[in-house]
Amino acid sequence: MPKKAHTEEQIVAVLRQGEAGEKVADICRKVGISEGTYSEVDMLWTIFVVLLILWLLGFSLHVGRKSDPSAAGCGVGGSGH
Secondary structure: OOOOOOOHHHHHHHHHHHEEEEEEEHHHHHHOOOHHHHHHHHHHHHHHOOOOHHHHOOOOOOOOOOOOHHHHOOOOOOOOO
C-alpha cells in the first residue's frame, strides 16, 4: 500500500485555513495540491460531518429500503395474502 502524501492532521489544518478565510489558491500553492483536490476533500469532509451529526441525533439512513412500514419483511408485491 502506498504511503499517504499528507497526514489526517495536515488535511484538517488545511481545511481550517480555508474556513478561516484564507484564499484556496494560496493554501493549495503552499501545500502543493490542486484546487480540485482541495474542493474534493472539503466536500467529503462536509458529508462526513453532516452524517456524523445525523447519527448523533439518532437519524438512520437505510439506503435501498422502503420507508413504508406495511412493506417491511413482506417481499415484493405487498402483504403476501
